[in-house]
Amino acid sequence: MSSMQRAKQWATFARIWHIYDAKWQNPFDSSKTIAKYLKGQHKPIYHPLSDCGDHVVVINCRDIALPGPEWYQRVFFHHTGYPKGGATWTLAWELHEKNPTKIMERAVHRAVGGTLLRKGLMARLHLFPDEHVSEDLLRHVTSQIPQLRVQPRRLDSYSEEEVRDFPKVFDYPADHVIR
Amino acid sequence: MSLVWRRAVCATARTCSAMAQHKTLCTARPALVKQIVCAEEGNVTVIQGRVMPSPRENRVVQTGGGTCACPLCQLHLDIKHTDVLILSQFLRSDGCLLPRRVSGVCRLQQRRVQQLVAMAQKAGLMPNLAPSSSKRDPRRRFGFKKFNKYYDESTIRDVQPFSSAMSAR
Helix, strand or coil, rough: CHHHHHHHHHHHHHCCCEEEECCCCCCCCCCHHHHHHHHHHCCCCCCCCCCCCEEEEEECCHHHHHECCHHHEEEEEEEEECCCEEEEEEHHHHHHHCCHHHHHHHHHHHHCCCCCCHHHHCCCEEEECCCCCCHHHHEEEEEEEECCCCCCCCCCCHHHHHHHHHCCCCCCCCCCCCC | HHHHHHHHHHHHHHHHCCCCCCCCEEEEEEEEEEEEEEEEEEEEEEEEEEEECCCCCCCCCCCCCCCCCCCCHHHCCCCCCHHHHHHHHHCCCCCCCCCCCHHHHHHHHHHHHHHHHHHHHHHCCCCCCCCCCCCCHHHHHCHHHHHECCCHHHHHHCCCCCHHHHHHC
């Protein structure tokens, strides 16, 4: 094999590390994309038994966004396996307070499917609540998965000039008291 | 159903011309607004009423005419709850909505703005427009309110966004 062909072989079959910023993203929509990369379905050489999946590092898991009332409507079920009171239903915000990466983990766990390959795929998922990732993992990362939702900007992130100079929809009437 | 309702409303807006002020006419005298300023110097409190030109004087968008006299109907914008630069124009400094007689919008648009502002405030996108006694940082809120939320504007049932309603005309 020539050196060019060897390089192409490595580039095709190497396991790549992707990074995904979960800030202001819906974990359940993002998990579909992340599962695709974990399984290797974004590659033309994909086969479920080929072990062609990649690693995904997810940062800012603490800053995920759920639509409207889902924080107090979505419930996570857990059973200890023991009888009599082993079942608990935890609200999404309560679970997020205790462990900020758990919702993302549960979402990807579901998106990846119920096959026997799931444990290996979840082992290649690395979740972090904020931007602090150890250098051992970051040095492998070579690609970024684009965000699905646009991050909204807060009003205090705009400068006073930008707010003042933005086109106005209406002007105050005469003798209006500004409060 | 909503299309028939909108046509009926705009027809009434056309007929009652006493209510519909034509904002496209420009007046010679600029509008003067008032501001009350409280200052404490030692044990003396000075409450001053200032008359000044409007801070929005040369920034108002000039719109063409339309069936409805309200500026939002004429602008044909699809405002999202994340457009805080537009929504903040309808708020006082403590986060309260300005009434319709001040902003000049029609009843349906005022309801839509009300719901969009509620969405933006719950999402924590306008923390500086809040009462002075409130916690300005959304992360200091209690329970589920401290976490990020986003909303779907298509759940506002009163008024449809212009991209769908006006194209059907």
